[in-house]
């Protein structure tokens with residue numbers, strides 16, 4: 013196989029529109045393999061199916077699964093090399109507890125006693141509001157559902173969210189605002205049928221590498237799709253596009269309103285679809301009419317003719333497929349912009365048909381499951397916290413009093429959880445499988461919160477991350493390959509991942525840890541029976557199926573057995589759709605009925621939540637909701653003292669804060685350190701050459717990293733957010749070179765999805781060496 017570090021996408025296998033994407037099996041192993049064990053990759057939301065190669069009880073490689081619908085055997089660099097993290101010599105093997113200021117090894121008994129004693133104490137004195145849980149996009153469905161039951165049904169805390177708040181909260185929220193419920197409308201096989209792809213703030217080549225292979229093979233085949241890219245950086249997809257709108261960060265909504273204006277002004281509308289299957293057209297038309305190409309050009313720093321040309325391409329599309337990701341979700345007016353993306357497809361009636369639809373992508377591999385199970389600020393099974401009938405269903409399922417399930421207000425989102433911890437009302441915070449000390453905005457503040465004397469910090473992780481280093485108790489976990497369970501990718505495909513090897517040392521799966529926690533707390537249902545009624549992953553999966561019965565994310569047709577040996581299956585999968593569902597909304601009926609919907613919606617400008625009465629007055633009744641709002645200035649905008657805009661983002665070789673990929677030698681060697689990307693014009697103006705050390709500063713902190721000169725938009729700098737301090741001697745905030753991009757970002761979030769804005773901040777740049 014070719015060196016997939018230097019050739020990340022591998023050889024092309026072109027195919028025509030409507031053709032099958034050919035199989036190509038990618039494999040990498042460290043010597044011979046004794047047996048292969050079924051799984052899928054957990055290093056991005058694409059969820060490529062793979063088999064884990066095992067020899068002598070160790071993971072020694074991976075091989076893409078040819079039979080699977082998602083990847084047809086392909087793997088990207090992270091999938092091919094990332095597994096090596098499992099074998100890393102610095103895995104946590106035993107629990108750690110803080111004694112005399114130092115983390116020291118302890119038994120599970122000691123560690124869990126401490127956690128349970130503190131939980132009981134806080135429940136007794138301060139109540140469930142003193143307990144917070146912050147999870148990940150890395151656990152399995154079974155881990156999440158177990159925690160959701162314990163936290164919401166057992167402890168009764170509303171403070172449960174995941175780091176998926178940072179990556180996919182806006183994806184889920186925009187789907188709720190437009191269609192009434194979360195759930196990806198399209199499937200990735202729509203790439204095979206589309207004639208036009210709209211990329212909005214998504215760099216598929218690096219963030220979903222196998223998705224880019226799927227696209228690139230269409231682009232190299234007969235009848236390739238045309239493409240429009242909105243991104244301030246010149247990405248691989250921008251290089252392939254007919255139009256690249258390199259907008260100023262923070263102006264997504266203006267350009268998307270402008271594209272809607274062009275569709276309306278040029279009669280590029282599906283009037284029958286709009287009449288029968290949507291509401292809100294008149295208000296939309298009134299709002300977007302102000303966004304003429306000239307005004308958009310003025311706001312976004314692009315040419316008016318390019319806006320017109322982009323509008324033409326979208327207007328001429330017969331099969332329009334729209335991809336959206338963090339460039340929209342982590343930016344200013346995130347939910348409004350993601351809804352504005354949905355509007356473009358709705359205006360053209362491009363939904364529920366082969367090649368025509370929307371993929372509001374996820375960032376993290378199991379982000380979809382946090383949203384489904386209620387670990388990410390919603391109630392399990394896409395239930396609506398404002399709908400008493402939904403709460404009652406859940407209470408019946410869990411055999412608890414409905415009042416035990418917090419639903420007096422919206423579930424607490426991550427940024428609020430950290431604020432409560434800062435203010436002292438949350439006094440126990442359990443962080444599972446994530447690293448907020450590198451991934452949250454404004455790290456100086458985050459470190460100070462996590463280090464508070466009054467906060468009891470529990471961290472479950474496989475490694476001593478920057479966050480774990482600040483914990484009072486650290487619990488060693490079994491990760492992918494060391495436990496059995498399921499997870500769901502960005503296009504609703506559920507995969508089974510089997511345990512291939514034993515976990516190292518005394519590490520346990522997250523589900524086992526949560527079950528132990530519930531047992532020790534003696535959590536009971538209202539009949540005095542144990543609250544959690546399962547002890548194995550497959551029992552948990554069966555319970556989860558019941559939770560989804562009749563809901564849009566219906567899993568009732570799935571079993572571990574069905575997922576074993578063959579391809580992953582897309583939900584809903586039930587008696588009606590036993591083989592799963594390629595795309596939602598083929599019937600053009602949307603879950604916007606008040607008794608079904610997951611959310612009654614929000615005002616996109618202020619974030620004010622609508623009530624059931626508001627929603628009933630709106631009366632969508634199965635029709636999609638067109639909504640947008642006017643563009644406003646971001647909270648920070650490049651100016652005199654801080655003349656550059658900052659965008660943070662990802663590289664193809666790393667996942668999240670490199671907890672795993674930084675321990676895979678090939679990936680780490682390919683991208684060992686942070687960098688500051690700037691345009692050639694700005695470099696010349698500042699007298700900066702490639703590799704010069706730069707200091708980038710904002711009102712909150714600074715980062716020092718070498719310069720990389722690229723085709724980025726002038727006035728913008730880009731820094732990858734993966735790099736913290738666990739693998740360098742120096743520590744930001746202590747001494748040495750700060751290099752975590754989130755030293756610079758600000759504590760601010762979208763009013764609707766509550767997703768932090770990691771892509772709009774003002775900075776200055778200096779050459780320091």
Ligand code: SF4
Pocket residue numbers: 053054055056057058059060086087088089090091092219220221222223
């Ligand atoms: S595209 Fe994503 S899921 Fe697939 S191999 Fe790469 S990192 Fe893994």
